[in-house]
Amino acid sequence: MFTVDEIVTEKLEIKKSTFISYLVPYDQFDSYHAYLKKEHKKANHIVWAYRFLNDYNQIIENQTDDGEPKNTSGKPTLNVLKGKNLVNVAIFTVRYFGGIKLGTGGLVKAYTESAAKVVSKARLIDIDKCYTKDFLLDYNKLNFFEYLIRINNVKIIDKKFTTNQVNIKLQGDKKVLEEIALSIENKFH
Structure with a gap:
């Protein structure tokens, strides 16, 4: 689609x-x-x-x-x-x-x-590439997360900083965004 x-x-x-x-x-x-x-x-x-x-x-x-x-x-x-x-x-x-x-x-x-x-x-844009996902990250995960964004060619839609965390909304291929979430989870858990 x-x-x-x-x-x-x-x-x-x-x-x-x-x-x-x-x-x-x-x-x-x-x-x-x-x-x-x-x-x-x-x-x-x-x-x-x-x-x-x-x-x-x-x-x-x-x-x-x-x-x-x-x-x-x-x-x-x-x-x-x-x-x-x-x-x-x-x-x-x-x-x-x-x-x-x-x-x-x-x-x-x-x-x-x-x-x-x-x-x-x-x-025309493949609808799967328009998928958005929110990530709530501690600051110690941010460098690795930004590295994943660069190598996977996804787009940052929004970024909000709080005292302890950053909330980042990404747009890209659904499968790629799910792989980024899994990579973060595997590296820090």
């Missing part, structure tokens, strides 16, 4: 209609939807689809046609997300009608193409 960590935009014109697609990290879904409604007040439709992993690692998905004929826009957009095995993302497609009706088949093709185009522009 894959995800994204930044917003990507692509524009497509078909028979004078303009389709602007936005691939957005899911945690920005509500705020970005509100932003698009304000930014594109004259748009005829703002279609969306999303997929995310809930706390039980189940994929939750939803979509809307936003006034387009049933299953001609949201469902094709969702199918692009499924086909690319994307999670924790949403695609919004803003449509400005150009005066020429596309028909149901034309709409399905246009929304599919617009969604596929924005996904193809994105830098």
Whole structure:
């Protein structure tokens, strides 16, 4: 499974209609939807689809046609997300009608193409590499821990120091973070 960590935009014109697609990290879904409604007040439709992993690692998905004929826009957009095995993302497609009706088949093709185009522009990230883990360490373990971080190429998300300990949040491959935890445990226990 894959995800994204930044917003990507692509524009497509078909028979004078303009389709602007936005691939957005899911945690920005509500705020970005509100932003698009304000930014594109004259748009005829703002279609969306999303997929995310809930706390039980189940994929939750939803979509809307936003006034387009049933299953001609949201469902094709969702199918692009499924086909690319994307999670924790949403695609919004803003449509400005150009005066020429596309028909149901034309709409399905246009929304599919617009969604596929924005996904193809994105830098996809393996979801396993986005795993985060918190470590609470005594100061005497810090040098060894920092060595493990360097050799395993993981990212420090947050670091908080207290009187006796340091709390460090790492992001990286799930398996690697679990191996770091095991190395710390084995060395100091």
